[in-house]
Each structure stands twice: as C-alpha cells, then as structure tokens.
Amino acid sequence: MKKICVIGLGYIGLPTASVFARAGYEVLGVDVNQKVVDSLNEGKVTIEEVNLPELVKEVVAKGNLKASVSPEKADVFIIAVPTPIHEDHRANVDYVEEATKSILPYLEKGNIVIVESTIPPRTMDDLVAPILKEGGFDPYNDIYVAHCPERVLPGRILIELIENTRIVGGLTPEAAKKAGDVYRAVITGDVVETEAVTAEMSKLMENTFRDVNIALANELAKISARLGVNAHDVIKLANKHPRVNIHLPGPGVGGHCLAVDPYFIVEKAPEESPLIAESRRINNSMPDFVVEQVKRLTAELDHPVVAVAGLTYKGNIDDIRESPAMEIAHMLLDNKRYDVRITDPHVSEDQVHFNLQSFSDAISGANVLVVLVDHDEFKQIDQQELIEKMATPVVFDTRNCTGIDNPGITLYRIGDLKKLTAIQQG
Ligand SMILES: NC(=O)c1ccc[n+]([C@@H]2O[C@H](COP(=O)([O-])OP(=O)(O)OC[C@H]3O[C@@H](n4cnc5c(N)ncnc54)[C@H](O)[C@@H]3O)[C@@H](O)[C@H]2O)c1
Structure with missing residues (x-):
C-alpha cells in the first residue's frame, strides 16, 4: 500500500489527507504549525468543514492518518500550502518554495510530487522543477511531477474531492498519468491529463471567469443605483435569453481564490489582461x-x-x-x-x-x-x-x-x- 505525505494541513490539505487515509493509505500530514499537528494527532480539526471532524477522528483512531512538523519518505508527496498575494498583488509563492525544499531530503527516484496549491502560470516549470533539480533530481525523468489544482467548494469539500473532475498537468505525459492514477484510485470524478502550464491556466481562468462576470453584475448594480433601475429585475429578464447568464451583484469578492487568482495572470501578462485587472478593481470597489x-x-x-x-x-x-x-x-x-x-x-x-x-x-x-x-x-x-x-x-x-x-x-x-x-x- 502506498504511503502519501501531504504538506500543508489547511482547508485543502487536511480533507485530502483524510480522504486518502479513509481509502486505506498510510498518510502523513505535515504542517509547520505545531498546534495543527498536535490537534490532528489527537483526532481533532482546527478548521470548520462539514463532516470533517468525524472523518478525521475515524482515520486518526485507525492509525491511517498521522501528523508531523516534518516530512518522511513516501511514494507520493502532495503540496497544499497557501499561495496568497503580497500587498502589491504579486503572488507569494514562498510557501510553495519552502514546501518543495522541505521534501528534498526524503525524495527518492520514482516518487510522485503533486502541487495542489493554486499557482501562477509556469510555476511548475520555472520554480518547482528548478528546486527539484537543485536537490539532485531530474524533474522530467527521475520523478513524476504534476500540478493538480483544487476546485472544491468550502462546505462541500469532502463530497467534491471525490466527485469533481480533476485536471492533472504533468511536467511530462508520464508524470500526468502517474499523478492521475493517484486520484483515480480514490475519486469517482473524471481525471483529465494535460501539461502543467495548461492545468495552471485552467484553474486560474475558472476563477477569473467568475470574477469578471461578478464585476459585470456589480457594475450593473452601480449603473442601476445611478439610473434608478432595479438590477435584479434586469438580470431576471436578461437571463431569459437562452445564452445569457448575468451573475448577482454583491458587496465584493472575497476568499483566497476568486479575489486572488486573477492577479496571478495579470502579474505574468499585464499588457494582455486589462479586462481581468479592471474586474478586480470593480469588485474591490x-x-x-x-x-x-x-x-x-x-x-x-x-x-x-x-x-x-x-x-x-x-x-x-x-x-x-x-x-x-x-x-x-x-x-x-x-x-x-x-x-x-x-x-x-x-x-x-x-x-x-x-x-x-x-x-x-x-x-x-x-x-x-x-x-x-x-x-x-x-x-x-x-x-x-x-x-x-x-x-x-x-x-x-x-x-x-x-x-x-x-x-x-x-x-x-x-x-x-x-x-x-x-x-x-x-
Ligand atoms: N480553501 C479552498 O477552498 C481552496 C480551493 C481551491 C484551491 N485552494 C488552494 O489550495 C492551497 C491551500 O489552501 P488552503 O485553503 O488549504 O490554505 P490554508 O491556509 O487553510 O492551509 C495551509 C496550511 O499550510 C501550512 N503550511 C504553510 N507553509 C508550510 C510548509 N512549508 N510546510 C508545511 N505546511 C505549511 C499552514 O500552516 C496551513 O496550515 C492554496 O494555494 C489555495 O489557493 C484552496
């Protein structure tokens, strides 16, 4: 049976580790936060997510899930650390860098390394691969390296982890296949293989699509306030068109995905992304x-x-x-x-x-x-x-x-x- 090491035990890492542990894998969850590690080893969770406390209690009691502040040798390493933005909206990939470096002493040829964190386009090629290379591995031959972005909805994470389609972007087609098989063993959703950069961009465009469309609805709300129009009636009527789906306006866009991911694209291609940047500004207003x-x-x-x-x-x-x-x-x-x-x-x-x-x-x-x-x-x-x-x-x-x-x-x-x-x- 395979051993899996999950780096980062937050909203994504902990449910992921628990799901693999429930499927019978030996899972080590790693987090730099000692409190998170101690709670987990007591079978307790530090985040709110439907049905997660029960599942964690069960898999820790069975001995399938353990936690530690440092990694161990494993067959598969899954990195699920934060990727926030700096004040100036540039991506902060420091945690991904640290997490990748932290597995180097435990990595062996033939291992699978998967980054689940949402990352700017080309991060797998330009940041993760060079770190692995410096660690003495050929990331295109010795190990199987892939990006598998997460698209779960908080509140439904344990359901969607299993049912959603997963995009697995490998540094090589073989890496995509190997990493895909890791998910195929436990999920019921489809697993689609592609290149790393395509997987990175597809995740970012999912959230960017939503951010831009919410910006359009918010702009409509502001126009409506100026003109004395009821935007909700406008949206209801416009959406009767078979190919129109205007989103709902709101107080802004938050969270670490929709309000963050579009900046990853803007940073890498600023000249080409004025619509994405303006949508961020509208939602921020x-x-x-x-x-x-x-x-x-x-x-x-x-x-x-x-x-x-x-x-x-x-x-x-x-x-x-x-x-x-x-x-x-x-x-x-x-x-x-x-x-x-x-x-x-x-x-x-x-x-x-x-x-x-x-x-x-x-x-x-x-x-x-x-x-x-x-x-x-x-x-x-x-x-x-x-x-x-x-x-x-x-x-x-x-x-x-x-x-x-x-x-x-x-x-x-x-x-x-x-x-x-x-x-x-x-
Ligand atoms: N939460 C979501 O709904 C969601 C959905 C899709 C994608 N994502 C992406 O998944 C990634 C993880 O998000 P999250 O919400 O789980 O973050 P989180 O902040 O809830 O958890 C991250 C955990 O990683 C730990 N950590 C940081 N650096 C570490 C290191 N070097 N080694 C070990 N542990 C480390 C932190 O202590 C923390 O417990 C992000 O890139 C995020 O954008 C999140």
Missing part, C-alpha cells in the same frame, strides 16, 4: 459602495446604530480571508459616527479582534441592519423580531438572501436602491 449606501441610509441620524450581519467571504463557512464583509465592518467601526454591532454565528472573537454579539443583541435598537453574508441563519431571519427590536426596521441586504417581504420592514438591496434614490431626490 464594492465595500466602498456598500459603506456609501449605509451613509445615505442613515444621513438623517446623528449617531446611527448599524447592525452588521456576517463577516465571512461567503455563506455557511468560517473563513474571513480577503472578505469584503470584514473590510466593510472595519470601515464602519473606524467611522465614529456609527455605533456598530457585529454578529456572525460562524466566526469567533479571536478570529477578528473586535467584539461580536448575538444576532438578537446586534439588532436591538439598530437603525439599519446590513446583511453581508448569505449564511443560512440570515436566510431565515425572524422578520417579526426585526420589527420588534430594531429602532427603525431598515434592512440593507447586500446578498439578496433574506427574502424579507414584511411590509413593516424597509428593504434595500445592492442593485435595488430605487427607493433610496427616490427619497433623496425628494
């Missing part, structure tokens, strides 16, 4: 747009109480990385005009370094409730409670998720600010 609408909604009040619901970058997860909701919360907190009360049932205070309240406390006495995340809890808001507890039952639903229909509540949405425009135009 949405937190300002939201705060501007909160200002308009509370213009008549001296010290408005603003309840903020949701901090994560998307619904039903605990991840606040690159979250536009966090940016909006900070902007509101920094403005002393507002008394800001923040609630998020999926986020703890040590993640955010400011006070959090229960939903009920946050809305009590509030002049406006700004919903920034489509958590299930906010999709089932008790509308009567809003009427009873808020000072003025006004909701700004930036995710179009609350389904508020009680005439006692004034509802605004991104893309549907007609009422506000009408009030202010007198």
